[in-house]
Amino acid sequence: MTFEDLKLIPPILKALKDVDYITPTDIQASAIPLALRKEDVIGSAQTGTGKTAAFAIPILQHLATSNQHNKGNRNIKALVVTPTRELAIQIGESFSEYGKYTHLRNTVIFGGVSQGSQTSALRDGVDILVATPGRLLDLMNQGFISLEHIQYFVLDEADRMLDMGFIHDIKKIIAKLPRQRQSLFFSATMPKSIVELSRQILKNPKKVAVNPVSSTAETIQQYLYTTNKASKNDLLLHILQDPEMD
Numbered sequence: 001m002t003f004e005d006l007k008l009i010p011p012i013l014k015a016l017k018d019v020d021y022i023t024p025t026d027i028q029a030s031a032i033p034l035a036l037r038k039e040d041v042i043g044s045a046q047t048g049t050g051k052t053a054a055f056a057i058p059i060l061q062h063l064a065t066s067n068q069h070n071k072g073n074r075n076i077k078a079l080v081v082t083p084t085r086e087l088a089i090q091i092g093e094s095f096s097e098y099g100k101y102t103h104l105r106n107t108v109i110f111g112g113v114s115q116g117s118q119t120s121a122l123r124d125g126v127d128i129l130v131a132t133p134g135r136l137l138d139l140m141n142q143g144f145i146s147l148e149h150i151q152y153f154v155l156d157e158a159d160r161m162l163d164m165g166f167i168h169d170i171k172k173i174i175a176k177l178p179r180q181r182q183s184l185f186f187s188a189t190m191p192k193s194i195v196e197l198s199r200q201i202l203k204n205p206k207k208v209a210v211n212p213v214s215s216t217a218e219t220i221q222q223y224l225y226t227t228n229k230a231s232k233n234d235l236l237l238h239i240l241q242d243p244e245m246d
Contacts (some may be wrong), residue, residue: 006032009061011101016057019097025050026210032058035184040202043186044209047157048219052094055080055184059152060095062182063127064102074105074125075149081131081173082156083164085110091156092130104128111135119144133161133169140176147176155201158187158194167197174201 001024003016024032027045034041035058045051059078082088092108099106106128107121115135122129122144129136129145139145155161161170183201187194198205227235239245 001029007036008057009064011064012057012061012098015098015100018100021053025053027051027208028054028057030208030210031055031184034206034208035059035182036061038062038182040182040205041184042198042202042205042207043184044188044190044207045186046188049210051156051186052091053098055154055156055186056091056095056098059128059154060099060102060104062152063104064099074127076126076129076145076147077149078128078152078154079131079147079150079177080129080154080156081133081136081161081170083132083161083166084157085112085132087157088130088132095128095130099128106130109135109139111138115139133166133173137169137172147173148178150177150181152182152184153177153201154184154186156186158185158197159189159191162193162197167193170197171200 002022003013003024006024006029008016027043027049028051031041031043031051031054035055041055043051043054045054063077080088080091082091088108088110092106095104095106104127105125107118107126108130109115109118109122110132111134115138118135119139122139136145140147155170161167183203183205185198185201185205187198225235225239
């Protein structure tokens with residue numbers, strides 16, 4: 001299978017060729033067709049398996065084809081919520097790469113920095129917003145962000161979101177979303193708390209699982225060292241001080 005087989009529009013295919021994307025990963029091949037049909041999707045996939053493209057590409061295609069004659073409409077139409085600043089930046093960069101031949105704009109907001117440049121971008125108008133939960137709620141409370149026009153919602157790294165204590169923030173965000181929307185939900189693991197949260201977000205979702213639960217992405221190398229509990233810190237420092245460790 002190639003990306004051409006997924007019936008993507010020429011501007012997106014051109015952008016994918018620019019970054020040497022030829023063959024979809026398993027999560028992309030499974031999730032993109034479902035998302036293009038506007039199905040809700042619950043996906044189990046590790047970081048490093050290409051899941052950002054699995055939700056970014058369909059969203060870009062939906063927005064590019066539905067609003068191509070209405071470029072002046074800059075209400076936020078797609079929202080991606082992710083737990084960390086680093087992930088938010090990476091997702092924003094991916095939207096920019098895949099959508100560079102469309103008219104669509106995206107911006108990223110996260111806490112820990114001045115909000116000035118973020119609110120300026122919002123005032124200029126964006127189609128796609130990538131956000132961490134705390135800063136998103138903060139700017140919503142200040143009146144800089146409205147979610148009333150959201151058509152596409154993505155909750156990324158849901159299990160990490162709950163581990164980091166964002167469950168109440170997520171529920172506040174969900175309460176502000178339009179009932180009529182497409183929702184995409186990705187999590188590396190699917191404990192009971194994640195399944196219950198997915199039921200609040202998704203309608204008749206299609207399930208996509210491309211890795212065994214708690215498996216490690218092929219891009220990650222991992223090793224096991226057996227040691228006494230009291231020696232763990234010393235062993236960790238010894239490993240990190242190895243000049244061959246990159």
